[in-house]
Amino acid sequence: MAVTLDQTIAQKQHTFLSRLFSSQTFWVVIAVILACIFLSFATDAFATSKNLYNITRNITFVAIVALGMTFVIITGGIDLSVGSVLCLCSMVLAVTMHAGYSIEIGILATIATALVIGAFNGILIAYLGFPPFVVTLGMLSIARSLAMVASNNTVVFQFGPDHNKLLALGGGAWLFGIANPVLYMIILALITGFILRWTKFGRHIFAIGGNEHAATLTGVPVRQIKVAVYMISALSAGIAGIIETGWLGAVTTNLGNGMELQVIAATVIGGANLAGGVGTAFGAIVGAALIEVIRNSLGLLGINAFWQGTFIGGAILLAVLFDRIRNFRRSD
Amino acid sequence: MAVLELTNISKHFGAIQAVNDVSLSIEPGQVVGLMGDNGAGKSTLVKMIAGNFRPSHGTMRMDDKELILHKPVEARQHGIEIVHQDLALCNNLTAAANVYLGRELRRGVGPFRILDYAAMYKRAGQIFAELKSETRPRDLVKQMSGGQRQAVAIARTMLSQAKIVLMDEPTAAISVRQVAEVLNLIRHLRDQGIAVVLISHRMPDVFDVADRVIVMRRGRKVADKAIASSSPEEVTGLITGAIEQVA
Numbered sequence: 274m275a276v277t278l279d280q281t282i283a284q285k286q287h288t289f290l291s292r293l294f295s296s297q298t299f300w301v302v303i304a305v306i307l308a309c310i311f312l313s314f315a316t317d318a319f320a321t322s323k324n325l326y327n328i329t330r331n332i333t334f335v336a337i338v339a340l341g342m343t344f345v346i347i348t349g350g351i352d353l354s355v356g357s358v359l360c361l362c363s364m365v366l367a368v369t370m371h372a373g374y375s376i377e378i379g380i381l382a383t384i385a386t387a388l389v390i391g392a393f394n395g396i397l398i399a400y401l402g403f404p405p406f407v408v409t410l411g412m413l414s415i416a417r418s419l420a421m422v423a424s425n426n427t428v429v430f431q432f433g434p435d436h437n438k439l440l441a442l443g444g445g446a447w448l449f450g451i452a453n454p455v456l457y458m459i460i461l462a463l464i465t466g467f468i469l470r471w472t473k474f475g476r477h478i479f480a481i482g483g484n485e486h487a488a489t490l491t492g493v494p495v496r497q498i499k500v501a502v503y504m505i506s507a508l509s510a511g512i513a514g515i516i517e518t519g520w521l522g523a524v525t526t527n528l529g530n531g532m533e534l535q536v537i538a539a540t541v542i543g544g545a546n547l548a549g550g551v552g553t554a555f556g557a558i559v560g561a562a563l564i565e566v567i568r569n570s571l572g573l574l575g576i577n578a579f580w581q582g583t584f585i586g587g588a589i590l591l592a593v594l595f596d597r598i599r600n601f602r603r604s605d
Numbered sequence: 606m607a608v609l610e611l612t613n614i615s616k617h618f619g620a621i622q623a624v625n626d627v628s629l630s631i632e633p634g635q636v637v638g639l640m641g642d643n644g645a646g647k648s649t650l651v652k653m654i655a656g657n658f659r660p661s662h663g664t665m666r667m668d669d670k671e672l673i674l675h676k677p678v679e680a681r682q683h684g685i686e687i688v689h690q691d692l693a694l695c696n697n698l699t700a701a702a703n704v705y706l707g708r709e710l711r712r713g714v715g716p717f718r719i720l721d722y723a724a725m726y727k728r729a730g731q732i733f734a735e736l737k738s739e740t741r742p743r744d745l746v747k748q749m750s751g752g753q754r755q756a757v758a759i760a761r762t763m764l765s766q767a768k769i770v771l772m773d774e775p776t777a778a779i780s781v782r783q784v785a786e787v788l789n790l791i792r793h794l795r796d797q798g799i800a801v802v803l804i805s806h807r808m809p810d811v812f813d814v815a816d817r818v819i820v821m822r823r824g825r826k827v828a829d830k831a832i833a834s835s836s837p838e839e840v841t842g843l844i845t846g847a848i849e850q851v852a
Binding site: 471 | 677678681689691692693694695696697698702706707708709711718719720730733734737739740741742761
């Protein structure tokens, strides 16, 4: 039977399963599940509700920032400033509330700070052509220093009249005993996934990462979108900062130190490509989960904590190795 | 009636005279081969039609109305579409996503408008069928052959009612079989009454598909004649300057 042109055009080359098996995120999910099963049998402490509560909550801070970072990485950029921005935002919240302002004003000031920093990064990168690496490296230094200036390098642990509200916001468990940060993470992940898949903005982010020149030629507002993604990244750091402040109940100026590397690791493990054009919200969460499960398990298995970096680094390389193997096969 | 008419168009960049006093007219459904050596002014001429540059002198008229373009988007609004030499495709997106890049279809109301995947796949599939190209709208462009990539780039020009399609070296750097595919795509555009300006270095392609050939040398138009009354030898002579000019 002859195959007509229309049949060829209508054919779907990839079934749901073939797409699933070829995605890096899927294999990382499998790795997380296997690790969890193994740990449940190997240790008594893993599968307890207290430990699972801790793990899920610990995932959230890296995961929320990783969601914002995903936007940046899909455009082919990078944001090294997120750890410092998180610290500065926490400090702005702490200092504002400590001075006697309400939690609403504190949060507004924090979000405004994040957006201004993101816009500053974005404008330098999109309109003045600075390399993202350099701009955000500069901001890494600036934001942490500003956090020290704002607090005079002290620990803030009293948050004025709304002290308890803030602690409940970050430390509570309002729904089915799930830690609040986890709920925020799930909501933010759903929003991120929706934007990436269903909006014109999301489509354009992928286009910029795939071929920026082509995006420009076809009339995509490349510069505005680039500014927006750095604002989103900083905003996610700000939101994580608010939640982490509420959870910890204190802010120090070394909060979020080195966090940018964990966040980037989470997105890369979850399948985002640093060259741009690839990445998902779910991947960012799964990547963060794998890192946390590794950390948690080393502790439970009684392995010296100094080995943590080796295992996490190994996970990054392994995740990307799978991707390379798939690409080698394709190019053959 | 000419769809596009250029009268005494010149363009200089400082002291460099890139295009010098060129007049030409293009009819609907006509394929015009634009030939010339590197630096002959073809690209500059095309960029003026595409809205990238404004002419220093002279006027452009489209459908008997004066045409003034400030940027490429305006050219597109007037029905002038360009297929760029590098095709301007995003490898990480599907064929349909590339066709609709920058003019995505959406459904819903107000701020709650989401991408209409079904409609974009459907329309892109129809265009590929019209182009008689075996290109699947859901496939990633990364996995496509040179001919299919051309089809995707050309399909873009068919989304709106294009009047003129400018193609910059569409047959450079692809295989012989794919060249035949691309020339067929050009014929399909022509059959729909679209004027095609084919910028090419490849003599056989121009003589295969074009109705008319325009030759430029050092910023001037040195020939503008029907393909049937010319020959590759003559055109080569005109490009190199061995033949000064023909009427």
